[in-house]
Amino acid sequence: MKVVFIVGKRYMPREWLGVMYLSAILKENDFDVTVCPTDAERVREEVNGGPPAVLAYSMPTLVAAQYLQFNREIRGKLKNRVWSVFGGPHPTYYPEMVEEEGVDAICRGEGEDAFLEFMTLLREGRSPVNCRNWHVKDEEGNIHRNPLRPLRENLDDLPFPDRTLFRPPHFMPLSFMAGRGCPYGCTYCFNRAYNKLYGLKKPSLRRRSVDSVVAELEQLKASGQALAFQSVDDIFCFPPIEWLEEFAEKYTARVGLPLGGNVRANLVNRDVARVMKQAGFFAVAMGVECGNEEVRKKILKRHMSNEMIVNAGLTLREAGIRVSTYNLLGLPGGSFEVDLETLKLNLAFKPIHGIAFILGAYKGTEIHDIAQAMGMLSEDFVQEMRDTSKEMYGWHPHLRFKDEREALRVENLHKLFGLTIGFPFLYRFLPWLSDRRWTRFYGFLSVWYFRFILVVQILALTGAIRRSGYLGKYLASWFSRNGQTKGKIDAAEHA
Ligand code: B12
Numbered sequence: 001m002k003v004v005f006i007v008g009k010r011y012m013p014r015e016w017l018g019v020m021y022l023s024a025i026l027k028e029n030d031f032d033v034t035v036c037p038t039d040a041e042r043v044r045e046e047v048n049g050g051p052p053a054v055l056a057y058s059m060p061t062l063v064a065a066q067y068l069q070f071n072r073e074i075r076g077k078l079k080n081r082v083w084s085v086f087g088g089p090h091p092t093y094y095p096e097m098v099e100e101e102g103v104d105a106i107c108r109g110e111g112e113d114a115f116l117e118f119m120t121l122l123r124e125g126r127s128p129v130n131c132r133n134w135h136v137k138d139e140e141g142n143i144h145r146n147p148l149r150p151l152r153e154n155l156d157d158l159p160f161p162d163r164t165l166f167r168p169p170h171f172m173p174l175s176f177m178a179g180r181g182c183p184y185g186c187t188y189c190f191n192r193a194y195n196k197l198y199g200l201k202k203p204s205l206r207r208r209s210v211d212s213v214v215a216e217l218e219q220l221k222a223s224g225q226a227l228a229f230q231s232v233d234d235i236f237c238f239p240p241i242e243w244l245e246e247f248a249e250k251y252t253a254r255v256g257l258p259l260g261g262n263v264r265a266n267l268v269n270r271d272v273a274r275v276m277k278q279a280g281f282f283a284v285a286m287g288v289e290c291g292n293e294e295v296r297k298k299i300l301k302r303h304m305s306n307e308m309i310v311n312a313g314l315t316l317r318e319a320g321i322r323v324s325t326y327n328l329l330g331l332p333g334g335s336f337e338v339d340l341e342t343l344k345l346n347l348a349f350k351p352i353h354g355i356a357f358i359l360g361a362y363k364g365t366e367i368h369d370i371a372q373a374m375g376m377l378s379e380d381f382v383q384e385m386r387d388t389s390k391e392m393y394g395w396h397p398h399l400r401f402k403d404e405r406e407a408l409r410v411e412n413l414h415k416l417f418g419l420t421i422g423f424p425f426l427y428r429f430l431p432w433l434s435d436r437r438w439t440r441f442y443g444f445l446s447v448w449y450f451r452f453i454l455v456v457q458i459l460a461l462t463g464a465i466r467r468s469g470y471l472g473k474y475l476a477s478w479f480s481r482n483g484q485t486k487g488k489i490d491a492a493e494h495a
């Protein structure tokens with residue numbers, strides 16, 4: 001039975017690790033798996049006239065409306081029986097989406113064992129209505145809501161993600177994950193909801209062994225696909241430091257390509273920065289989120305001081321690691337002045353770049369309830385959350401601010417945030433600049449500045465790859481691979 005993962009056209013050049021893990025376990029069990037962009041023609045070619053197939057969607061909330069609509073349209077165009085199934089963050093936190101038209105089943109939480117069981121039942125001609133993790137609509141339209149199975153304890157048992165599905169651009173570091181979960185409880189993040197969903201009394205991180213992670217990356221390097229790697233773990237530098245030390249030792253000996261990843265300020269110290277540098281970390285991203293200690297602690301529940309954040313940034317920089325930051329603007333309990341403090345805190349340790357998001361208080365997160373209690377959830381936001389009809393996250397303010405001017409200032413500051421980190425003299429003009437109705441112009445500047453930073457990062461990364469001694473070898477193998485492929489195509493055309 002064929003599984004066709006459907007991924008938004010514009011998201012195809014990214015690596016979707018969730019899909020890649022699912023594909024790997026399905027292929028290991030002899031299922032035919034492929035990936036298709038949201039292009040009706042391509043899906044028809046893949047599915048039409050064949051045996052029953054499963055259309056599988058991996059879905060963050062941002063793309064929910066787009067995928068649901070595509071699914072409704074494509075089902076009307078296919079002749080054979082298809083199952084439309086959905087997994088990932090949106091179905092996990094909004095299971096009511098199973099009621100939507102065109103949805104046959106949704107999977108909540110970790111997917112590998114759940115999807116394998118679901119597919120095995122279908123292959124054997126049995127009904128999946130009692131399959132754990134799944135909410136399944138039966139032929140009569142009744143919904144069967146099943147409990148979750150426990151999380152996998154040992155992630156080393158999973159096959160490595162299937163790297164044949166996506167082709168990210170050459171200069172992009174390839175993604176990997178060394179663990180799953182996060183024990184912290186930041187109010188705007190879904191990890192808290194995830195831990196609650198699984199009833200974890202003491203949420204912890206499930207980490208792979210160093211040998212398993214290094215073996216995956218070594219294999220990728222040997223396949224000639226990789227120039228650098230990016231850990232998409234929520235936080236890479238979790239204690240104990242012995243794990244990091246072992247990783248640094250084995251990774252440098254067997255792989256040695258530049259690395260990127262995420263850190264949390266309270267977990268950074270000189271030793272951690274030194275070991276990360278030794279391992280090959282060339283750049284890291286760190287959440288500053290809010291520069292006002294009180295708002296950060298009370299509203300975001302991030303228990304760390306400003307001093308800790310600045311020290312972490314400086315320590316990483318001293319170790320020779322490029323730091324960029326994540327920041328949240330337009331917080332409940334915050335104000336334009338608080339957002340300025342956030343920018344100022346960044347300037348205290350001068351990251352390479354600061355990415356700012358205007359808070360989207362998703363339902364299911366604690367900050368949603370905080371914003372609601374403060375009367376800041378606008379009707380528009382509630383409606384948008386209901387029909388998820390727009391790409392709404394991070395770019396425009398969603399909460400109800402004290403007045404229109406405040407909303408304008410937050411929206412403008414968001415566009416000027418990264419630019420001011422690059423050109424700190426702008427800081428003193430921000431109160432005036434943020435009061436102008438020049439948002440579109442600022443947006444234009446912000447996008448182009450971001451592109452510029454991307455180029456700078458790529459150039460710096462290229463330097464790091466060159467220093468690792470691998471750039472020449474990679475280019476040689478790339479040219480010879482392309483030469484061979486071209487040779488094969490020429491030969492095929494002659495034949
Ligand atoms: C890397 C990452 C990104 C990357 C790439 C996106 C991607 N999904 O690969 C980038 C930087 C682009 C990104 C952007 C954003 N992200 Co993001 N991102 C992540 C991160 C850190 C890792 C994703 C990952 O690879 N996980 C590892 C895999 C193994 O897990 P998984 O994808 O969840 O898949 C498993 C299960 O969910 C399930 N499953 C998944 N799909 C399917 C499908 C089927 C059919 C089945 C059966 C099961 C199933 O099985 C998989 C294996 O167990 C997660 C946090 C996290 N730890 O997951 C946030 C996370 C997904 N991001 C989040 C958010 C909010 C965003 C943004 C909206 C941020 C913003 N303000 O712009 C954007 C949205 C972009 C977009 N178009 O979706 C939220 C999503 C919340 C939500 N309700 O959607 C998360 C959960 C962070 C959080 N803790 O709050 N993100």
Ligand code: SF4
Nearest residue numbers: 182184186189191234
């Ligand atoms: S530390 Fe990061 S991943 Fe962990 S709960 Fe907070 S925001 Fe989420």
